[in-house]
Amino acid sequence: MNVLAVDIGGTNIKMSMVDSTGQTSAFKEIESGAKKGGQYLVDHLMEAIAETYSGFDAIGISTAGQVNSEEGSIIFANENFPGYTGMHVKALFEERFGVPVKVENDVNSAALGEKHFGAGQDFNDFLCLTYGTGIGGAIVIDSTVYKGMNGSAGEFGHMILHPDGLKCNCGCVGCYEMYGATTALVKNAMELNSKYINGRAIFEGLEQGDQQLEKVLNDWVLEVANGLVSLIHIFNPPAIIIGGGVMEQKKLVKAVSAKVQELVISSFTGVQIISATLGNKAGLLGAASLHLNK
Ligand SMILES: [Zn+2]
Numbered sequence: 680m681n682v683l684a685v686d687i688g689g690t691n692i693k694m695s696m697v698d699s700t701g702q703t704s705a706f707k708e709i710e711s712g713a714k715k716g717g718q719y720l721v722d723h724l725m726e727a728i729a730e731t732y733s734g735f736d737a738i739g740i741s742t743a744g745q746v747n748s749e750e751g752s753i754i755f756a757n758e759n760f761p762g763y764t765g766m767h768v769k770a771l772f773e774e775r776f777g778v779p780v781k782v783e784n785d786v787n788s789a790a791l792g793e794k795h796f797g798a799g800q801d802f803n804d805f806l807c808l809t810y811g812t813g814i815g816g817a818i819v820i821d822s823t824v825y826k827g828m829n830g831s832a833g834e835f836g837h838m839i840l841h842p843d844g845l846k847c848n849c850g851c852v853g854c855y856e857m858y859g860a861t862t863a864l865v866k867n868a869m870e871l872n873s874k875y876i877n878g879r880a881i882f883e884g885l886e887q888g889d890q891q892l893e894k895v896l897n898d899w900v901l902e903v904a905n906g907l908v909s910l911i912h913i914f915n916p917p918a919i920i921i922g923g924g925v926m927e928q929k930k931l932v933k934a935v936s937a938k939v940q941e942l943v944i945s946s947f948t949g950v951q952i953i954s955a956t957l958g959n960k961a962g963l964l965g966a967a968s969l970h971l972n973k
Contacts, residue, residue, distance in 0.1 A: 682970045683728065683735035686785065686962035687742040689713050689759045692724055693959070696735065697967035701796040703960065707731055713743075717756070717763030725775050738772055738780045739966035741788030745830055751782040754830060781969035785962050786833065787824040789955075790817035792965030793920050797957040802918045806910055807955070808835055810903070810923040813848075814856040818914070836860065840905060858902040861925050867895045878925035900931070904938035911939070911947050922955025929954060 684703075686693040692711045695703040709727050713720050728738075744756035744763060751769020753760075772780040783791070790807040793799040799807070803822050809815040814836030818825040825832050841853030857863060861878060868875035868884070871891050875881045884892045907919060926932055936952035943950070957964055 680736045680971060681734060682967040683732050683738045684963040684967040685724065685728075685738065685740045686788070686966060687711060687713075687720070687724070687740065688785065689743055692720075692727075693963055694728065694732070695960075695963050696732065697739075697964060697971070699971050701964055701967070701971075703963065705732065713760045713763070716761050717753070717766045720760070720763065721766065721768065721771055725772070728776070735776075735778060737778050737970040738776060739969040740768060740772070740780065740782045741785045741962040741966035742768065742782060743785050746782055746784040746787075747830060748781070748783050748787075748826070751780060779970065781966075783824075783966065783969055784830060786815040786817050787826070788965030788969075789815075789922075789957075789961035790819055790824055790920075790965065791968045792957050792961035792963070793922075793955055794819055794822060794965075795968040795971070796964045797961060798920045798953050798955055799918070804914075804916055805918040805920055806833075806835075806914060806916050807920045807922075808907070809955075810859065810861050810921065810926050812860060812862050814860050814906075815923075835906065835910060838906060838909065840902075840909075855902075855906040859899070859906050861923060863902070864896070864899045864925065867899065868892060871895060878928070881925075882928060897934075900934050900938050903935050904942055907935070907939050907952070908942045911943050911950050915947060916950060918951045918953055920953055920955050922958070922961070926954065927958070 680699050682697045684695050684697045693708050695706045745754040747754050752767045753763050756763035768782050769780045799805050805819050807817040816833040816835030818833045836856035837849050838855045839853050840855050844853035845857040847854035847857050868881050932954045
């Protein structure tokens with residue numbers, strides 16, 4: 680079976696053909712134009728597909744926003760996607776292309792990608808966290824994503840860890856992602872020196888022996904670990920897969936893992952903290968897996 684996989688983000692849309700072994704081909708990336716509205720996004724995505732691809736048996740779509748995956752509709756999308764909320768993406772694409780279409784939220788798709796083709800292949804149960812602008816999370820139980828009542832389960836970034844702390848975009852105060860996201864690391868590093876504008880600059884600074892920066896990094900590792908420790912105590916998972924920009928640094932994953940093992944209740948220490956392996960292809964492969972592993 681050949682699946683056309685689509686990964687819709689706020690800035691770009693990625694597309695690829697995926698065969699049943701997870702091999703990708705004919706990768707294409709276009710601007711999403713999400714700001715121009717949901718209808719524009721869907722129309723110009725359909726145009727790009729029709730222009731480039733043929734011979735696919737199904738379409739799997741990973742998308743930003745809260746998704747009703749039974750209906751293949753968008754329950755909620757934020758202000759970066761005006762008019763996308765309420766759109767019946769599955770129905771629109773099935774009508775246009777005449778093949779089965781499945782739709783899943785991007786974070787859940789990435790977790791499914793790791794489950795079927797990446798770091799999660801050996802585990803039936805695991806948690807998946809992505810550290811970027813915020814912290815995305817997914818809960819995989821019995822090889823499927825646990826979704827909760829509204830498809831929103833796994834919002835680990837909004838666990839309240841510092842109730843007297845920083846206000847979060849979600850309206851709560853002291854959320855995990857205000858302290859543990861990559862954005863928080865960069866913000867703290869830039870307070871030391873404005874040249875530390877991203878993960879790469881920070882790692883260069885560490886190589887050059889900036890000791891204050893090392894302290895900033897260690898404090899951040901502790902924040903990341905604190906969130907993970909709480910999750911481990913709740914789920915007692917065999918594995919946690921972590922990914923996102925800076926987490927591609929293996930050293931960092933090791934440091935987080937060591938800190939977690941140090942803090943966690945001793946009977947929970949068997950948990951493995953491992954790196955996501957699919958990088959920015961996780962969403963595409965997860966979208967494909969909606970058809971390939973049913
Ligand atoms: Zn929050």
